Amino acid sequence: MRTTYLLLFILVMGLFSCTHKTVTESDVIYVGEDVKSSTVEALKKMYPTLDSRIERGVNHAASLWHEEDGAPADFKAFCEERFVGDEKERQILFDKVSRNLEILNGHFNMISLGLQEPLHLKYGEIKPIDETFGGFNPSAHLQEDLYSSKIAFEVALNFPFYSLAEKQKHSKDWTRQDWAYARMGDVFTSRIPAHLKQEVSRVGSNSDVYISQYNIYAGNLVDEAGNRPFPEDMVLLSHWNLRDELKANYPLGIVGLDKQKMIYEVMQRIISQSIPEDVINDSGYQWNPYTNEVFANGSPVKSDPEPDTRYQQIINNFRALRAMDVHTPLDTYIKRKFEGEMEISQPEVEALFVEFLESDVLKEVGGFIRERLGRPLEPFDIWYDGFKARSNINEEELTAQTQKLYPDAVALDKDLPNLLVKLGFSADKARSLSDKITVDPARGSGHAWGAAMKGQQSHLRTRVPESGMNYKGYNIAIHEFGHNVEQTISLYDVDYYMLNGVPNTAFTEALAFIFQKRDLQLLGRSDKGPGQEALKTLDVLWSTYEIMGVSLLDMRVWKWLYAHPDATATELKEAVIALAKDIWNNYYAPVYGMEDEPVLAIYSHMVSYPLYLSAYAYGNIIEFQLEQHLAERDFSGEVQRIFRQGRLTPDQWMMEAVGSPIDVQPMLDAAKEALEKI
Structure with missing residues (x-):
């Protein structure tokens, strides 16, 4: 994050x-x-x-x-x-x-x-x-x-x-x-x-704060027959844990599909703000997301829907940031975010994303996923997780392993040097990096907070339940660890303080993704197998497909806000849902075979991290190019060389890192080759 x-x-x-x-x-x-x-x-x-x-x-x-x-x-x-x-x-x-x-x-x-x-x-x-x-x-x-x-x-x-x-x-x-x-x-x-x-x-x-406390008590979700398909103690933070639980159910067949459909109903209730306010972050109620009925101790109770709070938070951020416009040369937050912070113009970003979303190879990959699932695609299959090696492993087995390894944040903190050694770092460098990183037990899903001067610690915040770190939390923690490693290298190993960091947040997301993909390797489990490299390529492509649509929505919502600066929360909600459906119909319906799905509007980043989502999409592109470069090279040596470049402009950083500018075509070409191999 x-x-x-x-x-x-x-x-x-x-x-x-x-x-x-x-x-x-x-x-x-x-x-x-x-x-x-x-x-x-x-x-x-x-x-x-x-x-x-x-x-x-x-x-x-x-x-x-x-x-x-x-x-x-x-x-x-x-x-x-x-x-x-x-x-x-x-x-x-x-x-x-x-x-x-x-x-x-x-x-x-x-x-x-x-x-x-x-x-x-x-x-x-x-x-x-x-x-x-x-x-x-x-x-x-x-x-x-x-x-x-x-x-x-x-x-x-x-x-x-x-x-x-x-x-x-x-x-x-x-x-x-x-x-x-x-x-x-x-x-x-x-x-x-x-x-x-x-x-x-x-x-x-x-x-x-609003997002960090948006917990859904999954153990209290019921269907019309009164069944509770999720473990009694399961609590899922929106949207991160809802998404990750949805991913975890792909290996479970029809049982997993029923649970996925229930999670998607929860997501749609959040998007539409028809979710009963009482069931948010409260374990005292049971809720049927299909009928929207709420129960207390088995008896129906009345519960009002959340009053468009989600969209009011977006408006609050918009108005606060827009008030700065008159005082800056880059006279909109959109320009400041892209031309100023990312150093790439917003129209250029949008054009690159549309180029990707219009690629015919996405239809071919969608058809391949449909064959693997043995059913028509569902809207939540934007998070299809079956290309990963872990998709064939029961998540409960992985959770049992991570809970034993990491009963608390202290255990993860102590294991950081060992994780880096497994990734190829020397023992001395692993210790040097780890000594500058501290693990904290997070209230939300977790994040990485970097140091801003030498001598300070970077902080890895991750959620650790009382029962120990589950696999979902571990997977996120490895992502955040990648951020921390970047933060440490690009502060301590850069020759000028004014160059510390990376060109923009997409570049730190790239290394976080690279670490996250090696989570099974760090658990001592093999992710090698027939066609596994081709499957990894398709996995990156499909993840990029999902996040680019979400990013496109984020940008278009902000354009809409600038065109309607006095909009109410309800008006914004209607606009977000309409824009989400429009993007779906243009770029997803041709692959999924259904129209007017609002799923792209579920991301919590839109609420609390204004215009951040494009960093993930760019991060996927950069990650893929870096992975191609790292494939036949010394992983730790190249990571250190590349990330001590510091804050050059994006294309110059990429040229010096891998010898080519940022481009979606290598990923699209590799996906075509992967389909042919499989």
């Missing part, structure tokens, strides 16, 4: 000032062309060989200078005093700013981590004060101080901003230092009032 990158957050959002006044035209052009020109000319006389850097630096700093920062003459004097023309002195300035940003990022990251522990970990009942502190952004006023102290302007003047197009143009020629300087130029790009940042943090935390 999502990883936390404080520096990346700052780079994307900018280090902003705290002011409640509205941005006006006079703010934007406060330093006029005449002052900028005279400042540039004065500096050129002082440093005649630095024309380009002077012009870029002055223009960049001027774009951030507002009236409260001083008169135009003060701006000119500041530039003449603080422009660093000597390259050795500029490198010293860079090193000092990098060090101090690491200190600030690291400590604010540690504060946020601590404040949110009662929300994320098993700390007992969540109280209102926990939610208030969890939604508090301790760094919100840092930006005001950095601008008022003129630190921001000194950095902007000497390390100016390069657009994405310029980065792509220079990517082949830049040295590592050039890249690091350019990333420092990304830090100060806009100024957003701190109260808006605080509101984004507050509503985001509220959404996290």
